[in-house]
Amino acid sequence: MRVTVLGCGASGGVPLLGCDCAVCHSPDPRDRRRRSSVLVEQGATRLLIDASPDLRAQLLDAQVTRIDAVLFSHAHADHCHGIDDLRLICRAMDTAVPAYGDAETLAELARRFGYAFEAKTTSWFRPALEPRxxxxxxxxxxxxxRPFPQNHGPTMVTLGFRIGPFAYSTDVSDLDDDAFAALEGVETWVVDCQSIEPSYVHSHLERALGWIERVRPRRAVLTHMGHDFAYAALANRLPEGVEPGYDGLELVMEDGR
Ligand SMILES: [Zn+2]
Ligand SMILES: [Zn+2]
Ligand SMILES: [Zn+2]
Structure with a gap:
């Protein structure tokens, strides 16, 4: 199994438009973060998790022209506003693509991007997504x-995803026992770490490290990072087995199918 981190940035990406901080002006390419999304490849199966506003550039860089499905963690803009770029995937494959999400997420996507769910055939002009x-x-x-609900602040729920040896937990402020059960024995876990200071809607560094200590994956990768973090400085201070993500990072694991 191979997972490609297509983007590991917070909702505004890094650099943040108009920001003068050192990270936003860093020459290290690992400090340029597109909005969060991953590609999961298990054998011949290819799953896209979230359609970030940077999706076109992400798919070009990863040379992706076909996917078996797109999985949505939730309907916040930074996870689904690249949905229109899926029309080129549908066109290249000449078929509709299944779109998985919880009922609330799919209803919100249908409300915002109804045209993407109405098409019965593929075209240049719109994606053809089948809601699941x-x-x-x-x-x-x-x-x-195996999806598992995660709290994303006091009023919102996102889906985490466990796929064999891999799990993905973006946009999460709290995990319950069911989530920890779903994460049991995971080999590689990509997990939200938006900031240094605590947040109501996201995980921050101390919280993410606490969860990682409980879950004990072989490899933990931080994602959805804002401009608090310079890659090199953060990598140096993390415990063994924990690393910051960067766009284009490939995670290879034994197939646990
Ligand atoms: Zn987000
Ligand atoms: Zn900044
Ligand atoms: Zn969100």
């Missing part, structure tokens, strides 16, 4: 996906 409501574990193109 997630109520529990599901199989897609031979891969088994």
């Amino acid at each position: 409501t997630v109520n529990g574990p599901f199989a897609v193109a031979g891969a088994t996906v």
Whole structure:
């Protein structure tokens, strides 16, 4: 199994427009963060998690022209406003693409991007997405996906995803026992770490490290990072087995299908 971090930035990306801080002016390419999204490849199966506003550039860089499905963690703009770029995927594959999310997320996507769910055939002009409501574990193109709810602030729920040896937890402020059960035995975990200071809607460094200590993955990768973090300085202060993500990072693991 191979996972590519297509983007590991917070909602505004890094550099943040108009910001004068050192990280936003860093010459290190690992400090340039597109909005968060990952590509999961298990055998011939390719799953995209979230359609960030930077999706076109992300798919070009990763040379992705086909996917078996797109999984949405939630409907915040930084996770779905690249949805229109999926029309080129549908066009290249000449088929509709299943779009998985919880009922609330799919309803919000249908409200905001109705045209993407109405198409029966592919075209240059719009994506053709087939909504698939997630109520529990599901199989897609031979891969088994175990979704688990995560708190994203006091009023919002996002889906984390466990796929074999891999798990993805973006946009999360709290994890309950069911989430920790879903994460049990995970080999590689990509997890939200937006900032240094605590946040109501996201995980911050201390919280993320606490969760990692409890989950004990072989490898933990921080994502959804804002401009608090310079890659090199952060990498130096993290415990063994924990690292900051960067755009283009490839994570390879034994296939746990
Ligand atoms: Zn986000
Ligand atoms: Zn900045
Ligand atoms: Zn969010």
